[in-house]
Amino acid sequence: MRFRLKELFKSNIAVYLVFVIFTLICYGNILPNKLFYDDEELIYKNAYIADLHYLPKYFTQNMVAGAGKTSNMYRPVLLISLAFDHFIWGLNPVGYHLTSIALHLGNGIMIFLLINMLFGSRILAIVSALFFLIHPVQTEAVTYASGRTDLLYSFFGLICINLFLIYCSNVKKWAPFYLLSVLFFLLSLLSKETAVVLPLAIILCFYVLSQKNKIKILPSQISLSVSWYFLIDIIYIVLRLTVLNFANTLNFYKEANSYSQNIATRFFTFTGVFFEYLKVLLFPKDLIFARNIDIITTAINLSVIIFVILAVITVFYFSITGKKNPVVFFYFFWFFIFLLPSSGIIPINSIIAEHYLYLPSIGFFLFISYLFNFFLRKYNSTYLKFFLVIILLTIISVFSIRTIIRNYDWKDPITFYNKSLTQSPNNIPMRHNLAMAYSEKGEFETAIKEYQYIIAASDVYPNTHHNLGNIYKEQKKYKDAEEEYLKALQIDRNFIFSYYALADLYKLTGETEKLNNVLEILKKYQ
Template sequence: MNSWLRFRPNLLPLLLIVVATTVVYAGILGHDFLVTWDDNFYVTENPDSWGFSWQNIRAAFSSFYIGNYAPVQILSYMFDYSFWGLNPFGYLLTNICVHILNGLLLYRLLSQWHNDRVLALFATAVFLLHPVQVESVAWISQRKNLLALFFLLLAWEAYCRYRNAQPTQRRLIYLASVVAFVCSLLAKSMTVVFPLMLVMHEVCFHQPDGKKRYLDKLPYVLAAVAVGFMAIYSERPDIGSGGRTGFHGGSLWATFLTMLPVFCKYLKMLFWPFGLTAEYAPTIYTTVAGEVVFAGILLAITAICGFLLFRYDRRLGYWICFFWVGLLPLSQIVPMLSLINDRYLYISIIGVAAFGGGAFSRLSRLHDGRFATLAAVAAMVLLCGLAAISYSQTLIWRDSISLFKDVVQKTPASDRGWALLADAYRMAGDVESVKKTYESALIVNPVSPIALSGLGNFLTEQGDLEAGNRILLQLLQVKPDHATGWLILGDNRLRRKDYTGADQAYKRSLEIQPGAFIVYLHLGSLELQRGNTGLARNYFNKVAVRDPYNSVLAYQLACLEALDGRNDEALFWLNNAFQRGFRGYAELGNSEFLKNLSNDPRFAMLIQQYFSQEGLK
């Protein structure tokens, strides 16, 4: 009853914040999956996420998805699929709900720690309505961000209860906190810094029992270390198809110089959130330039101000530390392909929001509250402005084409942005725009690996094998260790019936990335075309060890069994392929390997079952 009485005055402003957040994000419920940007790997082409089953749950906990070990994320998609199938409406609705829940949990924690209603309300509103949050909410694949914070806040809430609980209740509540933190890590590993946040909180805030406790942080540290090493491993391109790369600029020093302006860019994004987009093209610095010096001075001034604030008011200074600690896992300590993204601020922004809330609360109390009305009006104007910018930002996330059109408009120097736009056109079937857009990428960067490999692959798929071969050779001349380039070159040669050349290209790709099991799938296809079913089976078995639920693998095994005259086994694998999401209509109609099944009534029943509406060409 007492807690309800304390909460009641906050109900209306909190309700208004929730309504404002709902209004800002309601428009995304009509958006599509971003099928050229991870949504295909996580949902639309990933049978592991299509509803709850022991097979899918096992796959979620035993597989890497685009370099991420994130079983909690995949489980959440199973939940969505159970209600909505492959309708993006439901997935985006879940994103909005989790984002709002995160705001409410944040409000509760801030209220407990600061006993300041104004601070908590302002910080919650900034967290929910700031434009940098749009990427995490409007992009289905970034469910991991939302869930990571959700479970982290639950872990923190349980930890606070553990510190306040009676001795007989503490153990169970503490266990719940640790379990929630593990779930956070299994959604996205960026929360590995939570133990450090707990230690800082121990130092900066008065604890209920008046004691400083550090030993009880050890289980959190162990969990963070274990998942951190798992994340580093899974991000290897040859293991989990992740984004780990070499140091930007070729050295640790160059990466350090490059990150100084990037950190300043993050500050600008928070305080001047205009021009936000899905891809940025930060300058790579290998020597100390003027912009690097300026960024270093600005960051030094920020650090000094933060230190002085920390000495003056530890509780408020804590949030400055929180912001920078939250960015640590995303600071290229382990080099990753992406240097900067809006979504990297999803958790860190809490530090800035809480600090801003504290500053706003103090301003409203100056001179016995004479500035309260002025401060309230200023806050309303600020929050309405953030909400308006966020709403306009949601519009660009409608589909892949609108998203990457925005990227190339705001960041025309991003060859990656142009290449991703070309890929979006390819998925939409706009063949004419694909080639032009790849050529635009090559104007920006004539040796762009992503543009050259994409164009080479597109030309190969279109049957312009000579032009595709020329582009791919150009790529490999510039970047001879481009594993994907060699893989596509192998496909090009396979289409030209150059089996020896295809074999050499595939094996070169495998030499560069020994753990890239997908290459074995292509080698198996090559041997299948050669008629070497035994060798093909060996390659397919290697794929099955790493990705046993791969739909293309199941289809290839069906072709292999049909070629060997084992119709029962062929039909078993064909049904398996369809269940896993294989929808290669053209391949089914043109496959020489499946001709042996054409007279089997069970084959016709399978086609009728899975393709009754599409038809088989």
């Protein structure tokens, strides 16, 4: 069967218009939102995106090298997209949010095309894509400017899969489709490391398409078709473990712990994460940026037991009906393929995050669409069909409203951090960010209270005392400032920022002897 792209697009203009309208309704209110949190390092303080002469460094250095930081993230395409925005918009947040909205809309369209191509069902494709576009869980990837990395890798990855399927469905097997697919896979991989699993998704789609068209495929055909994708994966992984290993690529933890050192613990914990993800997909009432999850160290746990039982039932189900129902097969495996990188196989530092669901959630939305379509076709009653449509529209409306409301939580740093701390009050880094936001706004007394709260809760962070010292210095409370800088150095003798701060302070107060002592210490760090 041959796909005529022009006809496909022309016949779906109304669908795309609906997608545009819903996307703008749900995300139009993020345009005035400020940039903050990781946006500081990626955008405001990143010299590399401000000057295109640094373009070669995007491909040889870590993601935040332009801000003078070190990270194990390597995402040159993300930096290119941010540099593009910086070139057009400077540091105006509106431009960055517009790009995120456009990418999210593009992903919705790509999902529509993919599902329509695989299953030949416009209802499945439209409902799945619409849920993807409006579901509140996506806000962490869309509303948060630094979350663009998920948008980018998904956008290029979905184009990659669509082009591959067009190539497979084309009688003449026109090579440019395949070559373009490989190129977009590379762009996806250079947007985010998670794209390493894309070849598995391509195999899944290839299998489903062959089932739909009733084509018998041999293992050799599959391996030949996806060989270039896996070759790129291998080259990428080798490079990330050698010349592009900026920190510890396979372990995000500075110190060993029970989670990072034990793969069984990571699997057990993932079962709890899985059910938390299901909860937020089904009932996205509580959207939490710094979501906490208990570390599970034993198999004797309700989450582990239920997960294993469900896994056994699923395997049994697919052994009987897998080939008969490719939709079920697809949405199940799609969900887990794209969750694989964050499942704990590699001990990443964020065990659970809503943005991890950005691409996997397609499987869940297809499941919801499948149920809706199943009942719509099963019953002939006009009243029942009308009732089902009303339920669907109600869910879409509720989710859209929840998305709009959640976007206001991201309005500015103080609003966001206060909201996050009502949900995770013991999150020290988040409280530290709130204190810094108050300080930058000139609300010093409020900032001091937040820093004092941190010190009372956990006095192990040198930067807490250092930042408190900066406030006292600004208030001309020089003795208090000195005490805080010295306390920072008691916690970490090598916290060089406090030495520099003391040097500036002693210059200001004219304490020459103390200044000379600090300058002597600083010579050791030069």
